[in-house]
Amino acid sequence: MLNYYFYTGYTQDGSFKFGFKRDSDLKNLKIELREKNIFIKKVYTLPFFSKKEKSEDIIILFSQAKMFVKNGYSFEKIFEILSENKNLKIYIDKMKNSLEKGDGLYEIFKNSGLDLKNSECMLIKSGEKSGNIYKAFDDIENEIKNRENLKKDIIKIMIYPLIVLIMVIFLVVFMGVYILPDFIKIIKETSQELPFITKMIIKFVDNFYFIFFLLLLIFFICKSFLKNIKIREKIFQKLMLIKSFRYFQNIVFVSNFTRILEVLLSSGITIIEAINLVRDETKHIYFKKKLEIIEENLKRGKTIGDSFEKINIFSKIDLELIKSGEEAGELVETFSIVAFKNKEKLKEKMELGIKILEPVTIIIIGIITGGVFLGMYLPIFQMMDNI
Incomplete structure (x- = not known):
């Protein structure tokens, strides 16, 4: 994602400078402006003007890049061709500059500003180490496609409940503003006590704008807090x-971990070196500590299967597969099987979650809708009983 910044600063001769600039983060912006002899005094992020790349464009980028790699093109030429994509030109220009500085592929893609997951960056690193960039790009392309298909499925399921929810809120506000006040006057004249649910609806309508802006404020506060890595890590813990x-996070980790090990080991990198690489790039302390336990056990002479068993993340079936693969000298193939198995398990769980989500949301909205209409009509029924 490219943020949009407004900066003020001075040149070496003391001239005042200001301007707007798109960049992936503030650190890169400062480096770029310093290279132009502009020393920043203040920087303001303009969030509403920030630009996020489309997933379709990233898929096309990796799809084209892998074919050029297969045909033996140099990355200098690949980036030159890919820069014709206007939607990703800013990102690819950053990649070209990074390549000219002598950065490796992992650094080039990680610092490009593209919305890539940590596991996807690790695939590039493992592909670079193994020399199999084509497979790394192909895996990333498929992973992004699967992620986007999942998002589309969730959106399809959520469209109907969201429309119903919006209609319910509209009806509550409309009835609360134009219909309920007249009924309340009549009820008060008869000295009739309002039902609790009706009182809650009246309070909601009376304070609708306050509640709306309060929720909006809470959302932005939470969003700003979640930008802090330490806070995110504490929440994760x-x-x-x-x-x-x-359970869900363990499946995700095992799937990514074994897939990266498959690529690294196939290139001749030792298991300890491979685990070191994964540990250095793992963002969560929880999994870093698990990888340290594996490394420590391997250095003590323990087998790979026994070392993996110590961290209580792998299932019994996965551990048996790894142990048998280690004994047969077919670890690369075994890690490939384990990665695929966990990927399919993850897919199954997510599909099940999506199927459950639809009826659950409809039931919740049904309860809300029923509550609203009950609150609206209870006073009317009470009045009719008293006539």
């Missing part, structure tokens, strides 16, 4: 105490 969340 707390969530890992929840069994279902930990």
Whole structure:
């Protein structure tokens, strides 16, 4: 993602400078302006003008790049050709500059500003180490495609409940503003006590704008807090105490970890070197510590299977597969099987979650809708009973 910045500063001769600039992060912006002899005094991020690349463009980029790699093109030529894509030109120009500085492929893509997951960057690093860039790009392309298909499925499921929810809110506000006040006057004249649910609806309508802006404020506060890496890590540590969340994260980790090991080991890198590479790029302390335990056990002379067993992340079937693969000298093939198996398991769980999500959201909205209409009509029924 490219952020949009407004900066003010001075040149070496003391001239005042200001301007607007798109960049992936503030650090890169400062380096770029310093190279132009502009010393920044203040920088303001303009979030509403920030630009996020489309996933379709990233898929096309990796699809084209892998074919050029297969045909033996140099990356200098590849980036030159890919820069014709106007939607990604800013990103690819950053890649070209990074290549000219002598950076490796991993650094080039990681610092490009493209919205790539940590596991995808690790695939580039492992592909670079193994010399199999084509496979790394192909895996990334497929991973992004799967992620986008999942997003589309969730959006399709959520469209109907969202439309219903918006209609319910509209009806509540409309009835609360134009219909309820007249009924309330009549009810008060009869000294009739309003039902609790009706009182709650009236309070919601009366304070609708306040509630809306309060929720908006809470959203932006949470968003700004979540930008802090330390806060994100603390939240992740707390969530890992929840069994279902930990189970899901473990499957994701095992799938990515074994796939990267497959690529690295096939290139002749030792298991300890491979684990070091993965550990250095793992963003969560929880999994870093697990990888340190594996490394420590391997250095003590433990087998790979026994070392993996110590971290309590791999399933019994996965451990048996790894142990048998280690004994047969077919670890690369075994890691490929384990990675695929966990990827399919993850896909199954997510598809199940999506199927459950649809009826659950409809039930929740049904309860809300029923509550709203009950709150609206209860006073009317009470009045009719008193007539």
